[in-house]
Amino acid sequence: MSHLEVVDIRKRFGGLEVLHGVSMRAEMGRVTALIGPNGAGKSTLANIISGYVRADSGRVVFAGHDLTRKRVHQRAALGLGRTFQNLELFHGMSVAENVTLGRYRSARLRWFTGPGRHDAPAVTEALRTLTLADQRDQDVGSLSFGRAKMVEPARVVVAEPSMIVMDEPAAGLTSARKAAFGHWIRGLLSPTTGVVLIEHDMQLIMSVSDYIYVLDHGVLIADGTPDEVRRNDKVREAYLGTGEEA
Numbered sequence: 001m002s003h004l005e006v007v008d009i010r011k012r013f014g015g016l017e018v019l020h021g022v023s024m025r026a027e028m029g030r031v032t033a034l035i036g037p038n039g040a041g042k043s044t045l046a047n048i049i050s051g052y053v054r055a056d057s058g059r060v061v062f063a064g065h066d067l068t069r070k071r072v073h074q075r076a077a078l079g080l081g082r083t084f085q086n087l088e089l090f091h092g093m094s095v096a097e098n099v100t101l102g103r104y105r106s107a108r109l110r111w112f113t114g115p116g117r118h119d120a121p122a123v124t125e126a127l128r129t130l131t132l133a134d135q136r137d138q139d140v141g142s143l144s145f146g147r148a149k150m151v152e153p154a155r156v157v158v159a160e161p162s163m164i165v166m167d168e169p170a171a172g173l174t175s176a177r178k179a180a181f182g183h184w185i186r187g188l189l190s191p192t193t194g195v196v197l198i199e200h201d202m203q204l205i206m207s208v209s210d211y212i213y214v215l216d217h218g219v220l221i222a223d224g225t226p227d228e229v230r231r232n233d234k235v236r237e238a239y240l241g242t243g244e245e246a
């Protein structure tokens with residue numbers, strides 16, 4: 001009952017049909033990846049799951065709740081977390097302050113976190129596991145790109161979500177940082193926590209994912225284990241068309 005499911009989602013922006021009836025399912029304790037060439041509709045689907053964009057039709061169901069008509073904060077309160085493709089950090093505030101803001105996204109936790117509680121155990125733990133502990137009091141604006149990229153996932157996990165949708169969290173990272181981040185993602189998993197990962201880096205995807213959905217031009221062209229997807233001819237074709245290898 002506690003999985004995330006999207007059922008027959010359709011979305012059109014003006015004359016452009018971006019999602020043509022997409023269905024997928026993400027289980028707790030697993031990394032479920034959503035991959036596909038540029039413009040395939042991955043971020044649009046993430047926005048529909050988290051409530052930033054409304055689908056034209058179809059349903060989003062999480063932990064037995066129909067989220068389709070629920071607002072972003074209601075979805076967050078039910079345990080749905082989301083990282084964004086573009087860094088949305090508050091310059092002029094410290095790393096710890098930026099991360100602490102994530103606690104306020106969750107109505108469930110609001111009572112436990114007063115202003116100035118940058119030392120909440122969840123904040124300290126997120127900073128430690130994402131190697132930001134030494135930078136906790138620095139202005140986020142002074143961080144290197146690689147470290148700044150870790151602030152958003154830290155901000156999301158401190159809300160203690162049970163399903164975390166990550167939109168290209170590793171884009172632009174060095175391969176060493178990507179590998180460490182993949183390890184961190186696996187460490188998030190538990191019987192009550194799952195991850196949906198949108199990512200272009202095939203090495204990262206193949207190493208961290210339990211199950212993969214492949215979207216191309218708004219249509220799911222394949223799904224399966226990393227091995228099944230790697231061997232799929234339609235997937236190879238979609239990626240070879242963009243010059244990338246599956």
Ligand SMILES: Nc1ncnc2c1ncn2[C@@H]1O[C@H](COP(=O)(O)OP(=O)(O)OP(=O)(O)O)[C@@H](O)[C@H]1O
Nearest residue numbers: 013014016018036037038039040041042043044045
């Ligand atoms: N708000 C919008 N208005 C109009 N068109 C949009 C809007 N958002 C997305 N699109 C279009 O929808 C299509 C899918 O975009 P989307 O960002 O979901 O793809 P994506 O798979 O996440 O791509 P990428 O991997 O490049 O991030 C693209 O053609 C994009 O231009």
